[in-house]
Amino acid sequence: SRTKSLCSFMSLLLVSTDLTPEEQEELANIRRRKEELLADIQRLKDEIAEVTNEIENLGSTEERKNMQRNKQVAMGRKKFNMDPKKGIQFLIENELLKNTQEDIAQFLYKGEGLNKTAIGDYLGERDDFNIKVLHAFVELHEFTDLNLVQALRQFLWSFRLPGEAQKIDRMMEAFAQRYCQCNPGVFQSTDTCYVLSFAIIMLNTSLHNPNVKDKPTVERFILMNRGINDGGDLPEELLRNLYDSIKNEPFKIPEDDGNDLTHTFFNPDREGWLLKLGGRVKTWKRRWFILTDNCLYYFEYTTDKEPRGIIPLENLSIREVEDSKKPNCFELYIPDNKDQFIKACKTEADGRVVEGNHTFYRISAPTPEEKDEWMKCIKAAISRDPFYEMLAARKKKVSSTKKH
Secondary structure, rough: OOHHHHHHHHHHHHHOOOOOOHHHHHHHHHHHHHHHHHHHHHHHHHHHHHHHOOOOOOOHHHHHHHHHHHHHHHHHHHHHHHHHHHHOOOOOOHOOOOOOOHHHHHHHHHOOOHHHHHHHHHHHHOOOHHHHHHHHHHHHOOOOOOHHHHHHHHHHHHOOOOHHHHHHHHHHHHHHHHHHHHHOOOOOOOOOOHHHHHHHHHHHHHHOOOOOOOOOOOOOOOOOOOOOOOEEEHHHHHHHHHHHHHHHHOOOOOOOOOHHHHHHOOOOEEEEEEEEOOOOOOOEEEEEEEEEEEEEEEEEOOOOOOOOEEEOOOOEEEEOOOOOOOOOOEEEEEEOOOOOOOEEEEHHHHHHHHOOOOEEOOOOOHHHHHHHHHHHHHHHHOOOOHHHHHHHHHHHHHHHHOOO
């Protein structure tokens, strides 16, 4: 109606510029209404602009928050891959992870961007909380109606078994409990499941490691596992099926994202330059040594990503020796076994990895003080591998049930 009045009045203006007082008042009213309408429109535009701006700001703020959160999560994963406990602590402190065994287990189970070796190290820790996380982690695996090999494939793909016997024992104990819980009646006890699981893991190594020449037959596998079912024998058909499954398809070892060596050598017990006497060719060569995880690694250069040689320290001894050509010498050797080669490996110039050919390793340090320090650190890292003793004790325990 306002527009109609305005049009009528404009038509009137075209006809005559002489307006009566009433017409002038009407014109003033129309102008006032027009200004009010324009003001209303401007207020509405301002409100729309303000709301639009708030929505845009809200979106960009949320986006920024998400970006910041994703950066912190990525940083937490990197920290975890280098030091699992510090990585978990960082994620908890930044409210990216709840400090409960269920949340941490779920985080490890998903494993996005996580180093599988680091997951195994964290789950294997002896700390009470870590043990609770381990059991929560195992609970996330569903083994119902899977045979033991299938269950082991699933379990061993979710992390890498650590090298320490006590850690392996805790993790496989948790696995055996979970498998028996999901499949009641398959085995008489979790001890049976535990022993058979290790028998399968060792069978996998024997059948598929090219260095093992004497491959076990199914009959030998059955014989090895006599009496482990609470003193009784497991069904032969079950053992044959497990054997065939491993023979036809070896366990797949999860590949890491390239951080394995970074993780291994990140926080060594000791590192430095030493001279090493060759095995067959008795020449001294300068090598960069790193002592970590009960192993002695040596590199040609400090920048090398792969070691030239690896010397596992299990079951070795160390002694100080005199050498006419080099000062500050010590030796690694196998006690009570003069002619046996030490279990070690090295990388040849052409890239082939071969077994070491040392009956002893003779090493020279730059100073007497460094020699003493190296000997002290290596002595602390040398250990007898208790794994086979633990397994033998468990096997003895389940076999003795029959006698009682």
